[in-house]
Structures are given as structure tokens and as C-alpha cells.
Amino acid sequence: MGRRKLVFGAALSGGGENTAVWRHPRDLPDAAINLDYYKNAARKAESGKLDFVFVGDSLYINAQSHPHLLNRLEPLTLLTALAGVTSRIGLVATLSTTYTEPYNAARLFASLDLISDGRAGWNMVTSALEGSALNFSKSTLPDHDERYLMAEEFVQVVKGLWNSWEDDAFVVDKEKGIYFDPSKLHVLNHQGNYYSVQGPLNITSSKQGHPVLVQAGSSEAGKAFSSRTADIVFTHQHGLEEAKRYYREVKDKAAAFGRSRDELFILPGIGIIIGDTPAEAERKYEEIAGLVNIKDALTDLAKYFNGIDLYRYPLDEPFPTELVDAGSNGYRSAVDRMVGLAKEESLTLRQLALRLATPRNGSLLVGTPDHIADTIQEWFEQEAADGFIISPGPIIPEGINDFVDKVIPLLQERGLYRTEYETDTLRGHLGL
Amino acid sequence: MGRRKLVFGAALSGGGENTAVWRHPRDLPDAAINLDYYKNAARKAESGKLDFVFVGDSLYINAQSHPHLLNRLEPLTLLTALAGVTSRIGLVATLSTTYTEPYNAARLFASLDLISDGRAGWNMVTSALEGSALNFSKSTLPDHDERYLMAEEFVQVVKGLWNSWEDDAFVVDKEKGIYFDPSKLHVLNHQGNYYSVQGPLNITSSKQGHPVLVQAGSSEAGKAFSSRTADIVFTHQHGLEEAKRYYREVKDKAAAFGRSRDELFILPGIGIIIGDTPAEAERKYEEIAGLVNIKDALTDLAKYFNGIDLYRYPLDEPFPTELVDAGSNGYRSAVDRMVGLAKEESLTLRQLALRLATPRNGSLLVGTPDHIADTIQEWFEQEAADGFIISPGPIIPEGINDFVDKVIPLLQERGLYRTEYETDTLRGHLGL
Structure with missing residues (x-):
């Protein structure tokens, strides 16, 4: 592999940088169930020569869940549908290692990969939500570290199953009556x-x-897993220095597993809000942040603390740090980060909730196209990121559209991003 | 519901009326993995106004498996891909109730159903193959009747999950900030x-x-399950009288569960071999049957007897009826039928194996288009069937192509089959 390549994915689901964005007049509030939205967004991303589109997932909802999680297409079927309206862009679907059988997972992804002619990717998640267990005949969520042990073994099994047939196993010789070469069939056991x-x-x-x-x-177990196993790490970083530390750490871990540092792509997720001037971009941000009310912000924050009733605590006094003990098993590192932030900046409960509601410290870029291109270039060149996964929002679908229309051309002009696809597989785009 | 309607499905996978058909010069031996084949076949079936296409499945292979089972696309992803190239025809995918989580099954089918805009169907199977358990971290296949108890509960859960949201639950009122009406969200528990x-x-x-x-x-447990739960029964019948008995029995059972006899469609699977004259059709049959050798036929038969080595038995003496005790749990009713047939017609082991290799007693129609249309009409009018699921073979894809090109027009001329779709959902086509 030669020079580092900037890599971009477009997240097509999720989004909603705050819980109220759906109320924005221009937001598509049913995007998660809207096949036309997905088709247009995937074609848009392909027109920008992005490496892949990405579909997140979750396996548990309740009446308090984010609107865009309540009613959504299932990722594997969705991406198969998108395979039919695109020809080059990669297609990354999320599937849980905790609530799926490895044989089924291996088949679903192999099938998407064949249907898309080599464009599939699998976002391996261990399903943090406590409630998910209740949808899968389990009384409790397996412990965080145990979920990663399961995931490591799960992926080992899936990769083993993917090696069942060598590439030239199917001879299909009608004359001789030989359908396949048994020496090229491998039983995993x-x-x-x-x-x-x-x-x-x-x-x-x-x-x-x-x-x-x-x-x-982003936990220790998570970093160990991804640095050993993943081709791409999808992460959320809150500032350049933190991102550089994370980048170095994960690449070091990969190297310690005997891997090349260039084989593992670290891609923070970002949303973008673009204006022709900085002031216009700020106005857009304020418009979006202003859609949230404190009640929704607290409900959202409570998710990280096992759904505890945060109204019991005074809103405008320092964040009650004893809450750390109520942090959810599934969100250990996020809880630690939030509690740390509250301490560091002496935030009140209200302030922390609103900050969480529309965060912009690294994960939401607000500014002119040039500013956003500069930030991307800086993070890339300073080895804080190998690229980014772009959110569909805050206002869906403006995030992806603006990125492709206004930021990608600048990066292309600077010689930082491809102007044409050179291959037609996802692995090919990444140079793997 | 008015007059009975003839119903047709086109099976797109499986096929292979014998294990050697793939050697036929005109057969498409990689059909099960060939997306273009599937797209063409689905469009062909839609041009014939068929009610649905159907994709079978299995969760276990070994080196002795039928060629068309070894390497195949996964049904849900495949049918999602076909949703994109068709607009009216129903899309029925097979998914096991034994090796899937109900929550995942409910989502996958709901997603296919939304992506296809109301054309999905689910072929519920309990996965008879003993080996499947070994691919799913289970040491043994659950007992036959227990699999059906599991399936009954599984389907009850899936249907319950499909009722989570009432049709008008999502209000999405941006002004008032109401995304959904909580009274129209139902938690299954x-x-x-x-x-x-x-x-x-x-x-x-x-x-x-x-x-x-x-x-x-087709077992007692299976009939009880389908007569209570299914909209369509896919069956294999070996003669008109047997089919009429089966038809009456299942409809009676459905009525006993309080259902209308017209709500349950009984569709035997058939393959067709068409010739312009009866003699030409017979020649085609002989050509196909002649592709099989006795070794393959015995291997195939052995599948029903836990893979026992049938070479140990004399080929040209009466079928060893003590083999009934070696019959597989997963194929109880098929084993009983085969042993019964061997006794009744005093077949040798060789004869039974070859009969099984290319059976034509009801499940393979051989003749002119008129003969095949007559047979279909007779079975329909005599209440042996509400329609049929047409095999893609014996020679893939000639089975479906010949059926649509040569048989459907005759049935349309006779006023027995639609000449245009009247609805655009699968449930609509069936008049349900």
C-alpha cells in the first residue's frame, strides 16, 4: 500500500444529532423507513465516489426511544435493495454478534456480498442496550467483556465459514459429472x-x-477486538488531541497483533452543518439545537444511566457525580466520558443534558465548506483519522447532500480524494 | 370470497428433479447462485401473472448434498433483490423457526414486506435435516413434534410483534411535536x-x-400447524386420490379451527416436462431420468435413513423393510410413504432408489401443454388442489419458462386464470 488514502462512509440511518431534529421543517422524519430516501442517498453518496454507505441498527426500542429508531428497515434487506440501484459503492450493514447465530450471519453477509458483486461490509456490534436481551429470550444482557469474548469467537466462526469453499471449488464439468472438487471444500468443525x-x-x-x-x-475490550479483527474502526471522537491519542493507540495495538498500520482504517463519525458564511452556519446550528426541550434531553441522558428518573435531581446544580454508579453496563465508556466532562467543565445536569442533546465537540462540524474541508484535512494529516463516516443529518438528508455537493469537490481539488472509482469492490476501494 | 381462484407460485430454487439434471446440456447448473437467472425467472413469472415466486432453503450441507443446495443465495436477501426488479408478484422466502430468533424473523419479513410494498410471504419450516443442529451450537435436532410446538409458539410471537404498531400510530406532527400516538404502540410481553x-x-x-x-x-403435527396457522400449504402429492384426501383433511381441520375453507390454499409442488407431442415429452423425460446413476440414487435415498450405507444391501432383491427403523426423525412421513410404496409395488432397492431419483407420480407432469393444463384443471376442479407451486426444472429454467409460455395461456383461454393482476399485494392476489 502506498500513500494513505482518505476514506469516507455515508451513514444512511441513525442521524438525528438531537432528538428533536425531526421537527425541523426541512427534515425527512420518516427517513428510516423510506426506501426512496435511502435510494437517493446511496446514489448521491456514489456520485461523490464515497467508499461506502453505512446502516446502523438497534434491537430494542421503547416509547422513549429516538424517533428515527422506532420504525426502521432491517439493515441486510435494506442494503440488498440498495445494491440494485448502485454499482460501485460499498454497502456496510450492522448485525449483532450477541443475538444472531454465526451461521445465519455468515450466510446473510455472503449473500449480500454476492448480490452486490463484492461490495458488502459488516459492522459487528455487541448490542449494548439492556432491553435487547428481553427481545431474545434472555433475562439479562451478557456482561460487557463477555460480549466481546463472544464476539471474538463469533467472528472467528464466521470467517471460518466464509472459507468453506475455495474460489475454484466448483468445477461443474457436465461431461465428466464432476460438480465440485471435494479437496476444495473445508469443514470448519x-x-x-x-x-x-x-x-x-x-x-x-x-x-x-x-x-x-x-x-x-471504544472500551478496552472493544479496542482490543477491533485492532485485532476489524478493517475499519467506527469511532466517536470529541476533539483533535483525544482523536490522535485514540488513533495512535488503536494502530499500535493492531501493529502488536502483527498487522500493518495501513490495514486498519479509523473513521470517526461526524455530522456537518454548512453555511456560506460562518455566521450562517452558526444560525443553522442554533436553529437545530433550539428544537430540543430539556425534558427530552434528560430522557436521552437517562438512557446511559439505566433509565433512572433524572428529574429527581436538581437541574441547575453541579452534575450529581454519584450517578456514575448507576451507569449502564452497555455504555461504560460513554458514561465515564460524560461524567468526566461534567466534572472537568463543572457542568450542571441541565447543561450536560443539553450538551449531549446536540454535541458539537468534534462530532458535529459547523462552518463553511472550506472550514469543514480544512478540519477533515487537518485530522487526516495529523493522524487523528483515516477518514470519516458522515451522518445523514442533522437535517436528513442535507448532511450527506451537502457533504457530496460542497465538501467532496474541495477535497478533490486538493488532491485528497478520488474523482473516479478505480475498483468496483469495497475491499478494492480501501486498497486492501 | 366468491368463486375459487386458481393460485400459482413459481419455485425459483431447489428444483433438480433428480440429482444429475445439472449435467443436462441445457440446464443452468449454477442457478442457485446466479442473480441474473433469478431476475429473469421472477420477471418471467410476473409476465405470466403468477401469484408469487418461492425460494426454498436448507441449513445444512455435506459433500453428498444435491448440487443445487451446495452454493445458494440466502432467501431474504435474494427476494429483496428481486423486489427491485418486479412490481406485482408475491415474494415468498423460507426461514426456519428452529434456528432463528423470532424477533429477527419478524423484522426481516416486515422489512422485505415494506421494501416490496406488500408482497412478502414467509415459508415457515422447522428444518428437518439432522445436521442443521450442528451448525447452530446444538448437539441434536429437537424431536419432530417438539419442533412443531416451537414453531406454533414462534409464529404466535412473530404475529404479535407484527402488531406492535397500529397502522396510524405514526402521527409525525412537526408543529405539535408528536411523533407517534403511544396508545397505538403495543408491547407484546x-x-x-x-x-x-x-x-x-x-x-x-x-x-x-x-x-x-x-x-x-405433511405429518400430523405439520397438518395441524398449517391448518391452524398458514394461508398457503405447500405439499407434495403423489396421485389425484391421495391429493383429494389430503385436501379434504386439511380443509376440514382448518374449518374445525373456525377458519373458512377458502382462506387456506393447498398447493402441491409440480415439475413439468413439455413436448409438442406426448412422445416428445416422454423422450425428454427419459433423457433426464437417464442422467442419474444408481450410486447417486442410493446416496439420495440414504438421506432419508440417516445416511446409512445402502450398498450393504442387495440391490435387486425386495426392499429391506427393516430399514424403516433407521428412518430419520426429520423425514418421518416421507420414510413411511417410501417404505409403503416399496411394499405395495414389490420394488427392489434399486427400483425404489431410481423411482425416488426422478419421481413422476403426480409431482412431475410429463406431456403436451394441453395435457398439463387438463391435469391442473382436473386437480383444481376435483378439489385436490387450489393451484400449484411450479418447479424451476427439471431443466432449469425451462420448467418456469414453459409453464408461463405454454400452459398459462391455455388456462387463461379457459377462463381459469387471471390475464392481468387486479391488485399489487400478495394478500390481494390471493383474495385474502
């Missing part, structure tokens, strides 16, 4: 701590070999 | 013998309400 999977898998590999592996873990 | 699923599901229903339910059980 996996017997592990969490899974026993015999194999072989009943599907072959695409021309990119295996789907690209994406992972978003 | 299912606690059963096999599954505990809280809900709600994070996806709404399509305009057809729920995906159509298809089931193919």
Missing part, C-alpha cells in the same frame, strides 16, 4: 466456548473475498 | 415455553398487513 458450528457454509465468496469488517468499540 | 419476547418491534406493517404465511408439513 468449530467447538468453542460459546459456539459449536460444524459447517460447511452453503454459499461461496464474492470477488472481494470476504466482506469488510467494521467495528465500533 | 410474550412469556412462553420456548420464547420470551418483550417487544415492541421496531418496524411497521406494509399495506398488505402481514406477510402471507406458507407452510409445508
